Amino acid sequence: MNKFKVLVVDDEEDFLAILVKRLSKRGVTVFEAKSGDEALSLIGREPIDVVVLDVRMPGLDGIETLKAIKQIDPSIEVIMLTGHANVEVAVKGMELGAFDYLMKPMNIDDLLFKLQDANESRKLKQQGHRRNDNRDASET
Secondary structure (H helix, E strand, C coil): CCCCEEEEECCCHHHHHHHHHHHHHCCCEEEEECCHHHHHHHHHHCCCCEEEEECCCCCCCHHHHHHHHHHHCCCCEEEEEECHHHHHHHHHHHHCCCCEEEECCCCHHHHHHHHHHHHHHHHHHHHHHHHHHHHHHHHC
């Protein structure tokens, strides 16, 4: 698996611990945060490629955290995690720039495929920005 950094954000500590452990066992470099504020602080200190973000959290919820992540670095891809009752919120997240969403509980292999796809999308976005930057520089 290509090396990339994943941040998992969820206020359910048991779920978070299990998910981090399962991703780590599969060779993913994974960080964890228990709140939106903690996630934003970590993103400020550590380059993150993909965020797995719970929709429902106390304090900054998933949508508010998504908006803040996209302001910090629009190329960070975000996969929203939602329960059955919150699909509409996850779809709103996609309208605000989330890469995709998954229903809890999810299959770990499904999450891994989405993580890889999200990382590839991030790389393509970054390459596109570099090409545009080079084009802009050559025009001046």
